[in-house]
Amino acid sequence: MTRVSINFNLKKDSLGQIHTLEAVTATMIMVSVIVFTVQATSLTPLTSSTANAHIEAQMQTIGQDMLNVLDHTSSAHASPLKQDIISWNGQEFSWNGTAYCSVNTKNSNLLNSSTSGILKEIAVPRGIAHNVLFIYIDRSGLPQGTAYIYNGDPSDNAVSVSRKVLLSDFDLSDPISFMANTGIPDSDPSSDFYNIVDVKLTLWRM
Incomplete structure (x- = not known):
């Protein structure tokens, strides 16, 4: 071969x-x-992306944790959140960079409450804008909302959490003055039940 x-x-x-x-x-x-x-594709925190969804979930957790802490009490006394509601004078406040001031130009009162304190401690340093709304039932049985803290219109990426607070006649030292100042009425004058306030906290990135 x-x-x-x-x-x-x-x-x-x-x-x-x-x-x-x-x-x-x-x-x-x-x-x-x-x-x-690869170079032409950019991913920013404000786009509808996985990263943005993670930021929204994180803000929602922070907001719910703040309300849970505010509404917790280990004694028979009112929780800090309830105390903020019953001691509210009906004014609307806004963050001015250093403190929560009344938006009423004729009144320069500063807000000194547990709610404003925890927001100043947690939300402000992280650059998280926030609104707090008190929602209650009016005499006709319809929900009404009044701003407690208002810092502008939320963005499209805002998240909201809420916490319901039960008010009774025993919680208020002067129900008539409380209704006159806040607009929150006694839903059932024939009983000790006064009203339910739904505290709505809205958070968004600035």
Whole structure:
């Protein structure tokens, strides 16, 4: 049996050179397209993305934790959140960069409450804008809302959490003055039940 040796000369094989050149060119084009696509695609915290959803979930957890802490009490006394409601004078407050001031230009009262304190401690340093709304049932049985803290219209990425606080006649030292100042009425004058206030906290990134 005779072995035949065949020598291939790539320099003389023009068809093979063309195929190799085409493969190299195609590879370079594909790599260039991938690099361009990666560089052109940007991911920001304000886009509808997984990162943004994570930020919203984190803010919602922070907000709910703050309301849970405010509404917790280990004694028979009113919780800090309930105390903020029954001691409220009906004014609307806004954060001015250093404190919560009344939005009434004729009254420069500062808000000094447990709710404003925890927001100043947690939300403000993290750059989280916030509104607090007190929602109650009026005499006609319809829900009404009054701003307790208002810092502007929320963004599209805002989250809201709430906590219901039960008020009874025994919680209020002067129900008539309380209703006159806050607009929150006695839903059932024939019983000790006064009203239910739904504290709505809205958070969003500035």
